Amino acid sequence: MNLAAGSTDVRTGPVSSAGEGPRVGVPTHPTVGVVVPTRGDRPDLLRDALLAVLGQRHPGGVDVVVVVDGGHVDTVLAQVAEAVAAAPGRVRVLANRFSPGLPGARNTGIAALDTDLVAFCDDDDLWLPGKLSAQIAALAADPAAEFAGCAIEVEYGAQRVTRLAGTSQVTSHHLTRSRMVMVHSSTFLFRRGSIWPDESAPAGQNEDWDLALRAALRHPLAYVDRPLVRVRWGASAYVARWADRIAGLEWMLARHPYLAADPRGAARIYGQLAFHNAALGRRREAGRWALRAFAARWGEPRVPIALAVALGVVPAHVVVSALHTRGRGI
Template sequence: MSPSADIASPSVGVVIPTDGGRPEALARALRAVSAQDYPGSVEVIVVVDGGPVADVAEQVADVIAPARPLTPRPTAEGTPDAPLVRVLPNRRRPGLPGARNTGIEALSTDLVAFCDDDDEWLPGKLDAQVSALAAEPGAVFASCAIEVAYGSRRVPRHAGTARVTRAHLVRSRMVMVHSSTFLFRRGSLRVDESAPAGQNEDWDLALRAAGLRPIVNVDSPLVRVHWGASHYVARWADRIAGLEWMLARHPELTVDPRGAARIYGQLAFHHAALGHRREAGRWAWRAFAARRAEPRAPIALAVAARLVPARTVVSLLHTRGHGI
């Protein structure tokens, strides 16, 4: 922790990755960050991954100029040492993990926060998390509950605990421990850029964070997560690769029967969505063997048998604030 981290309101750097293809969503995310009533200084790094940097810079300027300015981070002389919002190209490995690490490297703040370009922070998010983190000696990482937005529906998702442990994250993916809720001490963690197609890099980061100390969780919905515009939702092959990467990286994920069955059921579903009936059946059997009540296994078999389209299943689950 840097010396200034001992002050009442540590400085916060916000990393927002984007490819420039969702200007309206990015504008919404920036407005939500700028509207935070936080007494400390805040910097924002918008990292452009593969898109036109100049175009994104113009989008950002259109949003920030008329908005209430974020508090600049002062130097020892008392003047800002950087623009309130900077737009940078991804200087690391292409993809979401590299973009996040580019933002982390560009910051000199006490804390780092993530916000996806299609999500939005709700009022009080930053202040509540910083206060919770400060109240927990030695804590390095914080999250909060979320509100899932899908069409006109809003569904809150709570963790049901003020401390998220590694055991929690092994037993369940815990969708509410979402990347747009992450707030952590700069220098404590980095994103693993080997995550295939950026899949599950946030789950991996949360697992590693919880391995250091339990994650401090503010169990109120302080981030609105917009489903339906995700780049990843139907990239079935990427999702398979991401789950296989997690199983290889975190072998303990197969120890808890409930957690293992969930992953096996997801693999069965993704293979079924691709028309891989044999692989879907194999993973569904493993899911049943681990936990007979695992609901994803029969759903995957129904998709494999072409009784229901995979996208229909996902859409129905999303209306309830859940994913597969």
């Protein structure tokens, strides 16, 4: 299932570049379905994530769909038996029915739900108390809003760093100038049927940025600027996949050409491409992207970092670890 702009899906109808599906109001006590993708290889983290989701106090009810991508459903069922027993009828475990990878797993979960709202939670992240109620209140305060997020607390090793957005609304301009790490997939809450992840994202890279950006093009995201999700960076399946990250950024530039029109946003992307190429030992490509970054914005901080990696002054993983300790990425 590829839900790129201009395509059609049997469940949603025509898809536009600005967003999918008709705008409908959120009920007073909406039902919420939560999609938790997993590979089944980190059972303790998955159990913690499920218990945190099920522990949310919400009168409309919370249903959970755990989608297994690349693992075995029976294995995951055994891993989450405690959560299933604690919440009879509220937790289902399904195999990914669409494209292998994270976007397909998310779409499998969305398609299996019939709730008013859909939320995402990665299997290594934790929802904190009050997350759902605060976001539902934010959606209710802006009847035109279809999509909500919240600030995060980044956990890396023994360090925890709060990342705030500094706003109650996230616009497409915000997401063009910056990736905004605090607009994280585990914070997403949106009206079911309004939007779907794009399965053409290479290795699932940047599908969450793309999703939030497409939603913001329709209407600013309602945002609760309090850390209500703990994001655990140490367990990410995407750490250090440099080639995938390069493909994901090039995909975003091709899919959203206007990203290159904002000097700050373009320089950030070009600087990241320089760094990722440097991490792969591609000095010439790293230098080419570094020049483009400097041309877009003199003083882009990723450029000297990328050049230091390209020249062997510092290993890429040391840079990433140092940034993660501060709750930041490259």
